[in-house]
Amino acid sequence: METQITGSAFVVGDDVKALDIMPVRFKSSNALDSQSLALASFADMYPEFAAAALAGQYQIVVAGKNFGGGGKSIEGPIFALRGSGIRVVIADSFARYFLRNAINNALPILVCPGISTSVSSGHRLNVDLRSAAIVDQTSGATFTATPLSASALEIMASGGLVPYAKRKIADRQQHTDPDPPM
Numbered sequence: 001m002e003t004q005i006t007g008s009a010f011v012v013g014d015d016v017k018a019l020d021i022m023p024v025r026f027k028s029s030n031a032l033d034s035q036s037l038a039l040a041s042f043a044d045m046y047p048e049f050a051a052a053a054l055a056g057q058y059q060i061v062v063a064g065k066n067f068g069g070g071g072k073s074i075e076g077p078i079f080a081l082r083g084s085g086i087r088v089v090i091a092d093s094f095a096r097y098f099l100r101n102a103i104n105n106a107l108p109i110l111v112c113p114g115i116s117t118s119v120s121s122g123h124r125l126n127v128d129l130r131s132a133a134i135v136d137q138t139s140g141a142t143f144t145a146t147p148l149s150a151s152a153l154e155i156m157a158s159g160g161l162v163p164y165a166k167r168k169i170a171d172r173q174q175h176t177d178p179d180p181p182m
Contacts, residue, residue, distance in 0.1 A: 001157040003107065005127040006058025006137075007086045009119050012042070016063055018098060020045050021077035034083030037076060043083040053084040057149045060125050063091035064116040068098020078105045088127050090134065091147060091161030092116050104161035110134070112145035126157060129153065 026040035042049040052058055060079065067089065068077060078101050081089065086110040092115060102109040108129055116133070120126065123138040129155070132145040148156075158164035 001108070001153075003129040003153075004008075005060065005108070005129065007087060007125065007126075007154070007163065008057060009060045009121060009123045009125050010046075010053070010058040010061045010160075011062045011119055012045070012064070012067070012114060013116070014092075015063035015066045015069060016045070018068050018074055018095070019070055021068065021162045022074075022080040026080070027074075027076055036083070037080040038083030040080040041074070041086070050084050053086060056085065058121075059085060059087045059088045060127065061086050061091075062116055062119050062125075063089065065092045067091040067094050068101075069095035071097075072091050073097040074166070075101050075105055078102055078107045082107055088129070090115055090125075090127070096098045103148075103155055106156045106158075108148075108156060108158040110145035115143050115145075118143070128138045 021042060021043050022037060022040040026037060027045070038054055039050045041053065058173055077098070088110065089102065090112050092113050093111060094109060097108060110127070110129070110132055112134060120140055123136050126137055129148065132147040134139045134143040134145060154155040155161055155164045158167055
């Protein structure tokens, strides 16, 4: 997992729901395939977003309060954002389900109250995930987000919760097996 991310921001407002990020019509049997969901990102709210992000215009989403809310604990929006090339989401606050799903599925996120009113779409940001420092290279403004826990960083570095858990189980079995295979 990269810990230094530089890219252009796409700014959205408050209370963007999970189903705003990925409308329900995109849900299918392969709902967690990032490539097939790439065009779903903000398809109804910002129809131009996915094509622009896929073309490399945006790498960072900056959002207001309660990003990913709406009471839906669905992972599709995470995969849609990742598939469209988003490398980190920074928000004033996240819905609890979205925050946990992002970490569990290796989409870096940072909570940074007030950032959504200080950054504009197209601003170039430099984000350090380890220190939670954010520099708006366009305006010169600096921000300090809430740092991610060591365990959240480790889960994301492993590629998500499932690969992390598999690795932990394998490590535990290796250390507790009295007669490891030769």
